[in-house]
Amino acid sequence: MNETTHTDVPAPVAPGRMREVLGHFASGIVVVTAITPDGPAGFTCQSFSSLSLDPPLVSFSPARTSSTWPRIRDVGHFCVNVLAEGHEELSTAFARSGTDKYAGVAWTPAPSGAPRLDGAAAWIDCTLADEFPGGDHTIVVGRVQDLGADPSRAPLLFHRGAYGITS
Numbered sequence: 001m002n003e004t005t006h007t008d009v010p011a012p013v014a015p016g017r018m019r020e021v022l023g024h025f026a027s028g029i030v031v032v033t034a035i036t037p038d039g040p041a042g043f044t045c046q047s048f049s050s051l052s053l054d055p056p057l058v059s060f061s062p063a064r065t066s067s068t069w070p071r072i073r074d075v076g077h078f079c080v081n082v083l084a085e086g087h088e089e090l091s092t093a094f095a096r097s098g099t100d101k102y103a104g105v106a107w108t109p110a111p112s113g114a115p116r117l118d119g120a121a122a123w124i125d126c127t128l129a130d131e132f133p134g135g136d137h138t139i140v141v142g143r144v145q146d147l148g149a150d151p152s153r154a155p156l157l158f159h160r161g162a163y164g165i166t167s
Contacts, residue, residue, distance in 0.1 A: 019161075026159040031081045031094045032060060033107075033115040034072040040102050040115050043068040044095040046158050047137070048080060056144035058124055061137040067097060069138065073128060078142065079114035082122040084153035088163045090117070091156060111146045121156075122149035 033042035047061040058080060062069035072078050083091055094101050106118040110125040117123075126142030133139070160166050 023160045026157050026165060028155045029083045029087075029091050029158055030060065031083060031090065031117060031120075032062070032069075032072060032078050033081060033117070034075045034078040035109075035113050035115070036071045036075055038071065040107075041068050041071050042094050042101055042115065043072075044091050048082075051141060057129060058126060058142050058144060059139060060142075061134055061139050064136055064138055069140075073131070073140075077112040077114060077125070077127045077145075079110040079112065079116050080124040080126065080142070081115075081117040081120040082124075082149075083117075083156040084119055084121040084150075085156055087119070087156045091163070119153070120150070121153040123147060 027046045028048065029044060029046050030048045031042050031044055033040065035041075043062060043066060045060045045062060049059055051057040051059045060080065090105065093099070093103075093105070102115070107115040108118070110116040110123060112125050112127075114125065116125075124142070124144055125146040126144055128140070129143040130141040131138055132141075157164055
């Protein structure tokens with residue numbers, strides 16, 4: 001008979017194994033944008049979701065190492081741009097550090113003034129509602145102020161470490 005006690009501590013889950021297994025969950029990709037005192041800023045994020053309908057809230061989780069999120073946080077409002085199929089290069093560009101992420105990127109201001117990227121499948125204009133620690137990430141809650149979508153555009157998906165659905 002196998003007996004386990006409540007004092008047994010399971011071995012920690014390796015980050016690579018976690019990434020591999022959770023990669024089986026397809027996710028959309030967003031770019032969070034804002035106009036900062038230094039100009040437009042933005043970053044790619046795949047941990048985005050609807051949180052609440054009443055009040056209207058969304059959440060996303062930037063890495064604690066992000067140099068862009070603190071600049072956007074200080075502004076207090078941002079636009080979440082849901083990338084569309086064909087936006088792989090846009091996703092990659094906004095994931096890089098130390099480059100002009102907006103080079104050649106067309107956008108118009110959302111109601112808050114944050115960049116609304118042309119061709120996005122959807123956009124959600126928010127004010128910062130709250131933040132919580134989340135391990136090596138920060139859990140951000142945004143209160144939705146305005147939003148819109150282009151029903152003709154399919155979302156850009158990420159699955160098993162690649163764009164699109166892979167088998």
